[in-house]
Amino acid sequence: MFLNTVGIDAVPKALDELMAVDELMQRSRGFRGLLENPLFTAEERTKILKEVSGGLKLSATTVRFIHYLSEQIMAHTLPDVIRIVTALYLEKKKRAKATVVTPVDTNRKYDNTLRVSLKKLTGRDVDIEYVVDPSLLGGLLVKVGSTMYDSSIKGQLRLLKDDLIKR
Secondary structure, X not given: OHHHHHOHHHHHHHXXXXXXXXXXXXXXXXXXXXXXXXXXXXXXXXXXXXXXXHHHOOOHHHHHHHHHHHHOOOHHHHHHHHHHHHHHHHHHOOEEEEEEEEOOOOOOXXXXXXXXXXXHHHOOEEEEEEEEOOOOOOOOEEEEXXXXXXXXXXXXXXXXXXXXXXX
């Protein structure tokens, strides 16, 4: 419903707006309560959402959608909505999202090489998000959708341990 209402080209901006609302819900118990508590009236919700929308620079469509979720007592599902809308958007655009975990912050020197390799593996253009995890000993861990590619030393040691246990 959200994709059809917003339009495919406006989805990235709308997702940013939804993430801003979700972040505010996580930071403010009062705002979260307003959206989730059925004791608040539609007028009270509308008034507060108008005030918040000005500060967050939300589009009218996003405000209506948040109001709809709130009226249906479904505001708590906003993180799931964001995840699903993102997945549907990437599917429609023939794109994929990859999360690359490295032990240290990279200078993105190999970003293009990694992007080309992942495109060969997935058959889609790939958006890359980098995460630093010092617990990795070296190498990297790449997650694209539900597929995990583990070239970390920690992962290789785990495979070696499993292999030795099987023998």
